[in-house]
Amino acid sequence: MMRREYSVELVCAIAGSLLFLSLSIREVTHKGAGFVPTIVSRTGLSPQSSESSLLLLEEASRAIPHDAGVVFLNPRDRSKDWIHYAVGVGLMPQQNVLYPHAIDSDPAIQFLVVGTDPFDDPHYAPWRTLTHGTIFRRK
């Protein structure tokens, strides 16, 4: 009796764990495996734009002076300001990343980091053109 029960347990365990392992392999095959430049290159709803944003911030954090007031912005979709702000805080630890409450009037904002979308503001002028966007500096 004991031996039969143990063999049922073993069969369950081997079959179950093989099933979950094959599901993991299927998931990885589906998402793709191999070298990518960022941690989100194969995740989320729009991995391409996420990857570009992270690479842009990485470049910008090297270019902008330490402790400067910076806003990371998507001028085309201001409803996602908070997301850009939070990602900027994490990826630009050397700078003072600020929330874009009033980009034209807040003197603490010295730089704007913007993706490839068109951006025009009379208070700012392009400062550096990067691979995945542009840094603007307050005039």
Added chain:
Amino acid sequence: MTFVLRIVAVALCGLWMRWVSPVVRLPLVARAGVYVVGGLVTLAVEMILCSAIHLRWSVAALLVVPIAAGVASYWPLKKRVEGAIDEGPRPFSSIVLIAIAAISIAVLAIAVASGAATSFDLLLFWGPKGVRFAAARAIDINFLAASDNYLMHSDYPPLVPLLYAWTMLGKPALNWWGVIATAPLFLLLSTGMINGFARYAKVAQADAITAIFASLFAYLFIMNAVGGNGEPALIFFETLALCALTCTRTRADEHAIVASIALAAVVLTKVEGTPFVMLLLGSFALFGDAPFRERLRAVVKASVGPILALGGWIAFCAHNHLLDAYRPSGGALTMRALASAARLVGANASFGLGYLPWLIPLALVVVGRKRAALPYLIAALGYGAFLTVIYAHSSDAGVYVAWSATRVLLTPLLFFVFAALTASSTGAQAQARATK
């Protein structure tokens, strides 16, 4: 490299756990996880205390006390090593099962390394907090209190951001790849703990449970894309707490101090940690398979850590006017909302796999010692009820359930794995009592 060294230092900071009596008798694969949990709790407590007294963190200052305690723990050890487990060679089926577990964790590691197993929660919440804490060399109260950061939830348990801050301390940036690599690392350590504790307690199907746990959670970590988020850490700590209360040889309170430290980590990791502690200890006390006095002793000892940790954190937040999620709040709860939330949670609980993640551990319960599994099944049901009430309170249950249910359901699933583990045990504790 710094990241790896800092993670190794975490384990060294937990070496003092050797003082806790039965830890040195556990197999190395279990001890490794115990030391990492001990180290994380030690560092987190030090970092919170330093922040409370306005003392800036430094790597050296944080390391001094735990490393000294760890070194000192090697002296009076000779007597205690007696009784270490002595096992014969493993059967072929065990080797197959352990290989499946190892390959599953390797697949998770590949998913993480391919940028396919994390989500924006890391970039929006866990990571930024860690970065700001490291930059401020303290829990940055001004940052948490700022109205711009209200979505960072000022009083959210801080252990995971504190770990990230620890790895970045004195460095210009956070190692994001290292951070997401903690998911396979925590799963590897959790798997080692389950296997080591189960072998210590002479659980007949230790390797079978190990394989089910590792393959199931590797898949769910990939599916939920939780690399670098709080879930892998939470599951890691919950696993140790469950191991410590479940896998005993002599008395139910044998590992209660280890459970206490693991439960302290649980409540400091995510808000869902608190109901886990209450349900685990409550169901263990009421329905556990051991004499009532032993269970009571175990529960009393195990509850000290989480009470002190959560109490201390809430006091810190209250003192600094950071209370948010832990502030008491009310709200109308209707039967209709409850029924709707229960339906949504129930549908998501299938994980798109026809409820197989639940059914496979349950099959082991059915053929095993059902009575021993009871506390864990009841705790899982209780956790499901807790989730239902929380979702029923939310403004748009459908959105919240779709966003988070398959992640928060990992905890009741862990209860099911431990139900299978206890059901397949030989009752070594009961046998030990019988021979007294």
